[in-house]
Amino acid sequence: MTFATRMGRVASSATLKVTAEADRLRRQGIDIVDLGAGEPDFPTPEHVKAAGHTAIDENFTKYTPSAGIPELREAVCQRYRADYGIDTRPDEVIITAGGKQALFNAAIALFEQGDEVITHTPCWPSIPQQITLAGAEPVFVQTHAEDGFAIHAEPILAAITNRTKAIVLNSPCNPTGALISEEALAALADTAASRGLWIVLDLTYEKLIYERVAHNLPRVLHDRLRDRSILCGATSKAYAMTGWRCGWAVGPKEAIAQLNVVQGHATSNVTSITQKAAVAALTGPQDAVASMLSEYRTRRDRVWEWLTEDPRFTCVKPRGAFYLFAYVAEALAPAGVRSSAELAEALLRDAHVAVTAGEGFEAPGYLRLSYATSIDRLKEGVTRIHALVRARERTGARS
Numbered sequence: 372m373t374f375a376t377r378m379g380r381v382a383s384s385a386t387l388k389v390t391a392e393a394d395r396l397r398r399q400g401i402d403i404v405d406l407g408a409g410e411p412d413f414p415t416p417e418h419v420k421a422a423g424h425t426a427i428d429e430n431f432t433k434y435t436p437s438a439g440i441p442e443l444r445e446a447v448c449q450r451y452r453a454d455y456g457i458d459t460r461p462d463e464v465i466i467t468a469g470g471k472q473a474l475f476n477a478a479i480a481l482f483e484q485g486d487e488v489i490t491h492t493p494c495w496p497s498i499p500q501q502i503t504l505a506g507a508e509p510v511f512v513q514t515h516a517e518d519g520f521a522i523h524a525e526p527i528l529a530a531i532t533n534r535t536k537a538i539v540l541n542s543p544c545n546p547t548g549a550l551i552s553e554e555a556l557a558a559l560a561d562t563a564a565s566r567g568l569w570i571v572l573d574l575t576y577e578k579l580i581y582e583r584v585a586h587n588l589p590r591v592l593h594d595r596l597r598d599r600s601i602l603c604g605a606t607s608k609a610y611a612m613t614g615w616r617c618g619w620a621v622g623p624k625e626a627i628a629q630l631n632v633v634q635g636h637a638t639s640n641v642t643s644i645t646q647k648a649a650v651a652a653l654t655g656p657q658d659a660v661a662s663m664l665s666e667y668r669t670r671r672d673r674v675w676e677w678l679t680e681d682p683r684f685t686c687v688k689p690r691g692a693f694y695l696f697a698y699v700a701e702a703l704a705p706a707g708v709r710s711s712a713e714l715a716e717a718l719l720r721d722a723h724v725a726v727t728a729g730e731g732f733e734a735p736g737y738l739r740l741s742y743a744t745s746i747d748r749l750k751e752g753v754t755r756i757h758a759l760v761r762a763r764e765r766t767g768a769r770s
């Protein structure tokens with residue numbers, strides 16, 4: 372069979388693959404500890420679910436405008452006004468099927484063959500894949516465990532060439548939990564302004580930051596690069612709404628109109644019912660967000676302690692999101708495997724623990740463990756991981 376040549380340049384989602392394989396084993400009755408999932412284990416808050424029910428009961432089940440209902444576009448503006456003090460108008464917002472579609476629409480609308488688009492690694496796999504699907508070339512700037520994978524401006528600035536079209540940033544970052552500072556973003560924004568570059572900022576985990584830290588990135592871009600920046604967010608992680616599929620992009624109205632052209636020919640509007648639920652999420656009480664964050668913080672601290680009890684697993688304490696990104700190179704030889712991808716396979720097959728290998732994030736030698744699961748399951752998962760390495764070390768097992 373022949374497919375478009377672009378398909379030869381992209382790979383399927385590593386994170387979705389782990390979920391699918393874990394599901395398959397679970398259906399066989401196997402007790403899987405799932406640390407692969409990139410989604411909250413909490414239910415969607417009650418008032419949000421109720422808004423979805425009401426939408427169905429009131430027959431709000433037809434097409435909506437492709438860019439979203441005005442009420443929801445306004446709700447995003449209100450949220451950003453309350454959280455970041457920035458003023459945006461509904462025509463500067465498009466509602467998308469998750470943060471993923473916001474980023475995808477932006478990639479298709481902005482990038483093309485011949486363009487270079489800079490992003491930082493380790494990174495969420497869809498960022499470079501979307502750049503590639505748009506025909507452009509991702510340029511990777513590495514961040515380093517030694518300083519917590521902090522996203523610095525200098526190496527990104529050094530990677531700019533006369534082919535650079537844009538910089539895509541993700542803060543808090545999946546998989547590292549690192550943040551970009553306001554100062555670093557300001558430096559990038561100023562250069563982007565003078566060189567005519569776009570900045571696309573993925574804020575999918577914006578509500579999941581553990582310390583009190585200045586992270587008003589929307590304000591920085593609004594002040595310095597308003598007409599060439601796109602902010603992408605979602606209800607998915609903050610409000611435990613991954614399955615509802617709701618996100619948004621905020622940017623200059625001409626750009627948002629272009630993103631809407633892409634969306635109008637791809638999927639049209641986000642599910643009408645979801646849109647009503649998202650209005651409730653964004654405008655209703657925010658206490659569920661705070662209590663989930665507090666629970667994630669407890670889990671982060673516990674699972675970090677447990678995992679690093681074995682010195683062959685080293686790990687930066689993440690500042691945001693809900694993943695441990697553990698360096699496991701020292702555990703590979705004892706476990707009788709050659710790569711973190713093989714270790715992840717062995718863990719799923721033999722210890723029934725689902726984790727995601729660093730290879731998917733442009734970071735071989737690492738495993739990503741999601742702590743969006745209960746403390747008991749986290750303890751069980753880490754116990755199984757350590758036990759597999761120790762048992763193989765004892766028996767000299769080979770995978």
Ligand SMILES: Cc1ncc(COP(=O)(O)O)c(C=O)c1O
Nearest residue numbers: 409469470471495545575605607
């Ligand atoms: C960094 C990052 N950006 C965007 C997304 C997209 O999220 P969604 O489309 O589910 O809102 C994810 C999901 O895992 C992510 O990790």
